[in-house]
Amino acid sequence: MKHFFLLAFSLLIIGKIQAQQTQKPPLHGKNWMAVTGKPLAATAGAMIFQKGGNAIDAACAMLAATCTMWDVLSWGGETQALIYNPKTGKVIAINALGVAPTGATVDFFKGKGYNFPPEYGPLAAVTPGTPGGLCYILAEYGTLSLKEVLAPAMEMAAGYPIEAQTANSIENNKQRIKEWPYSKAVFLTHPGEKREAPEAGEIFVQKELLATLTKMVEAEQNALRNKKSRKEAIMAAYDRFYKGDIAKEFVRGCQEQGGLITLNDLAKWKPLEEEPLHVNYKGIEVYKLQSWTQGPMLLQSLNILENLDLKGMGYNSTRYIHTLYQTMNLTFADRDFYYGDPYFTTKIPITGLLSKAYAKERAKQINPDRNDPEAAPGDPYPYEGKSNPFVQLLQQRKSYTDTTNKKQGGFLPKHDAATLLNRPVTEDMLAVNSDSLYMDRLWRGTTSVEAADKDGWVISITPSGGWTPACIAGHTGVGMSQRLQSFVLDSALSPFNVIAPGKRPRVTLTPSLALKDGKPFLAFGVQGGDTQDQNLLQFFLNIAEFGMTVQQATEAANINTNQLWLSLGGTAIKDRLPHPGSILLNKNTPDSVRTSLKNMGYIPTFGERTSGPINAILIDTKHGSLWGGSSNHGEDYGIGW
Template identity: 75%
Template sequence: MKPYITLLIMLFLPAIIFSQYTQKPPLHGKNWMAITGKPLAAEAGAMIFQQGGNAVDAACAMIAATCTMWDVLSWGGETQALIYNPNTKKVIAINALGVAPTGATVDFFKSKGMAFPPEYGPLAAVTPGTPGGICYMLAEYGTMSLKQVLAPAMQLAAGYPIEAQTANSMERGKKMIKQWPYSKAVFLPHEGQQREAPEPGEIFVQKDLLETLTKMVEEEQQALENKKNRKDAIYAAYDRFYKGDIAKEFVRGAQEQGGLITMQDLAKWKPVEEEPLHVNYKGIEVYKLQQWTQGPSMLQALNILENLDLKSMGYNSARYMNTLYQVMSLAFADRDFYYGDPYFLPEEPMKGLLDKTYARQRAALINSDKSNPDIGPGDPYPFEGKTNPYTNILKQRGFTIDSTNKTIPGAIPKHDATQINAMQQKDVVRNTGTPDSAYMDRLWRGTTSVEAADKDGWVVSVTPSGGWLPACIAGHTGVGMSQRLQSFVLDTALDPFNVIEPGKRPRVTLTPTLAMKDGKPFMAFAVQGGDTQEQNLLQCFLNVVEFGMTIQEAVEASNINSDQLWLSLGGEQIKDRQPHPGSILVNSDTPDYVRSALRKMGYRLTIGERTSGPINAIYFDWKHGSFWGGSSNNGEDYGIGW
């Protein structure tokens, strides 16, 4: 091929790619938009909108429905949200993540031979957050009653035709489910038969859960009859869940099966409204939840990328992929060491981590010619006018921070002397093998996402999770317990800010996003997928902002996934979560010449047909006064607009 023809193809290829039809049609609406992980749950949001509810009402209904449908989460999980309030013109954050229960200490889990809390079962549970999160959002920012908003979920609990994905997940997990009597009664209605879980399309009934939701609604309605206002009536239902008979049965059922949660743990917990963190990327304000999530890592990545000319690299060229991979590695190295619950000491150095000058110094570490397996945590403390108190730990980890703020690789990191001594012959950080299926499952472990917007300006982005299958149900509540405790560490050397402690929140992967431009909502987007969430959301955002894709094109577009990070989920030993530097997932549509260039840079490639993640998004078209909705072609996610 002649050079000038090759040049013309390279120049026009992005336009050719982006003009292709998407596998799913884009959604359009001028009054409202409701998108989530299940078609029936999206319909729940639409029902609320049609009854006159706002975006917060609809989002709460969709969260409740997805929990009832076990869309990789349940009622005992956690909810975290970003809400744009058009009345105050501010973005607010809702922290409805549960906390470690009484007795959940480092010594407790290490005495059981674990390097991390367990993946499944009652000992994996933080206190339930989703019921409280729904009640708080609805009471403070919604317009409807709990009875109205929970009506679709209650209809689902009374019986709905279960879809194949969930039914088959129950069947695959039945060996574990049989350990827990209350779970077995719900998930395995055909015990003793060849297939013990429900069949796809079978009417799946959850009597205990329906009774729990009914009790909450009854408490609300009784409060209204007693002349309480709408808000106080919703909080009466909240109290029944966390302090009343529902709480007693939850605690009884949890402790019967070996769990640690107490009545005091439930009564003391409450959702928190917070100020979100944000950075400006080329005139766009991007908002994330605080450092109890991985959200700030996307903000750090954007700060670094702002110093680079991404368009000139070309969408998904080898140079672009290499750059993104290393930028994400830099952000994740900081995430893995510096993030944790901001309500517990030590205080995380977020001001330094989000400093633009710090980002420029981190950008200087990018190697444009080859993969860099030696990336480690930086030193944000000088950008706060402080001295890093963890220099010795970083030295133990094998990293030395010099005066130029560069991290220099050293010997085998000493995350935990006992663990390292047992693994002297193994390369803990420089794992040059291809990740196995168990690792990839932990990396991609999903949940759901909820996006809602209305014509009055309310916007909601949520990533609820927890209590996924195979879940341990607490007594006769029908409520699956969270498994989020596993996101803590048990060793200060891994992350001094995220060491388990009763009453503390683990640093989670869950990360909704809101972006504002010219003082107006620009994009609301979120995705499921464990440690890949921030990776997919970053690329989706860049697809729109840098490469001019529509929102549906952006959520379907080919992404890369990095394995150069410490897993946040799964595995009870160090070896289960160790990074795989240089291991990269690329889409099957990646040209051979790009694959070859990546291999020459030192990458080990895994090829996938769908690499976008199940992203849900809303784009605000202010020129035409309408919404564009995007729902990825990777999963069961679905949306409705009007």
């Protein structure tokens, strides 16, 4: 199997592929397609489709199932979505990201000795967004009841055979889990034994989560009996979570364990429907969420790359890899400094950042012969007719990086190991040959949910937060988010992403949709923190430039740059610093390319799989069918009909 990459990509360079074999078969469907992070969760989507639900109903069922399975997220996390509405012909953005709670200030965390908010525990939590996001999406764009859509997740909460990945993650993190009494009671089903976590295949029961979901359904059903509309009934369930007895227990359990979330924080929060951002890449309209995510980084990259002959360079040639790496370094530098919550300020220069003229100027900064370890944020303000107010901060920012530290480039970022393995990591574990740590990073993390149906509804969701080891809030069974760590405490690092109560952190979570000729073309997403838009950029180019099928594109070898500020992991500056020249390459990269890249200033590491598990759906308008793609880089799975 490992030779398929070499064969496939040789064929690509030679000419058009006709029927190239892939490691997993492509999915085909005429009526619907459901793809997500776990086989059981994909089955939940299929169950809803079989009941007559649309793609939105199915996606909500998959979201609920993945949260119940801790894949790797929970009900207290956050949800981000893009939806194509065939009734209006428009793409809709859903912002169901929680906000920093009351008391979450720079002074509070600096007073505790942090340079970034903590990675774990109740002080890492933003307000939960997924329950509200699911209710809003279902009420506005679904067709079924909350009771019907939550049925698979509720059956799973009553007991489902837990898979090895989650079971082993619990065992590996049991010392931290023991710090939180409610988490300990849920996760450690064999207390005092050598293995305290569930075994793979064991029926894992979550009685308190089931009770919480039951209360939400009860609220909906009571509202229906009182002659409320379908939408009003679903939002009655929403109110019970954020303003009723569920909220009271959530806050009590959070604060008992040292958290900051208040009842007012929950009651004031609400999901938002937004206009997405988009750019045109050679006739394809690509949509991403606003600057509270890293999504615009992919759009900026496409603006730079559209002027170049990528196909002529050759897939994953030295020149192609170098061009991608340099482009991503520039756009990540912009992301790191300029992105943040647009509801806290109107001054984020997103218009300038997405300007085609700005992209051309940034492209001129690419050195064709060497990696630039000093790649820095640009100045998008003139492209909005404004002056940059952050000139002094940009100068101050330079003091944080030291590219003379050669050791940086040869190590995987600490987040790759510590945040996803969730156990102490030593320097020798972070060495270049630590392929297993990087593999774990790719196989775990967030998840993605993609769904489409014959009526034209298409949805892409990238939910996350509350991953193992999660601190469960009281007797709700709901794990709290850890997303507060994506804020900064110093404006020189990111002036728009400094923590403040009621503010959203700039997240890595980034669903994607694309239209072609005004019709849905692609829905795609991936897990993997800062690598998400790196992987999705290359997936998109694999299809748009190199003619791969959707399954081929999910399996294809990617590159990853670590020359960026990490969004997750570690509370010290040194934990988040960029690693200039650090690049992950596929293990089958030819020796000639390896040598050329080293001579250009790169410090490579190698892996068999070099992207997170990409999930995607391609809408084949020519044949009136759906293509599903899901790489075998994790446990992701799809079903079509």
